Amino acid sequence: MIIAKTIKDAIRNKYAWPGGYPLYLVTNDGAALCTGCGKAEFRSIAHSTVNQIGDGWHVHGAEINWENADLHCAHCGDQIESAYGDDEHEHRPEDAGFTIS
Ligand SMILES: [Zn+2]
Numbered sequence: 590m591i592i593a594k595t596i597k598d599a600i601r602n603k604y605a606w607p608g609g610y611p612l613y614l615v616t617n618d619g620a621a622l623c624t625g626c627g628k629a630e631f632r633s634i635a636h637s638t639v640n641q642i643g644d645g646w647h648v649h650g651a652e653i654n655w656e657n658a659d660l661h662c663a664h665c666g667d668q669i670e671s672a673y674g675d676d677e678h679e680h681r682p683e684d685a686g687f688t689i690s
Pocket residue numbers: 622623624625626627662663664665666667
């Protein structure tokens with residue numbers, strides 16, 4: 590078993606392509622993780638996901654956050670950007686894929 594390409598792509602790019610919609614990770618217990626934590630904790634995620642360990646790092650998949658402006662990362666607590674929610678900042682699709690910080 591390997592880490593799904595969709596999960597790796599989400600961590601790597603942060604935004605869905607095509608479309609430029611913001612992605613987040615969903616764990617098998619239903620928690621949301623931001624892609625920043627996905628990148629920082631990739632070793633934990635890879636280990637828990639491949640071995641199906643229920644320690645909070647078992648990532649089930651990557652989802653687009655369409656309009657939930659109140660979605661926060663279960664690990665760092667940061668707001669997860671949404672495509673159409675009432676965010677403070679505007680998301681520009683042309684930024685997709687080049688905003689890893
Ligand atoms: Zn986070």
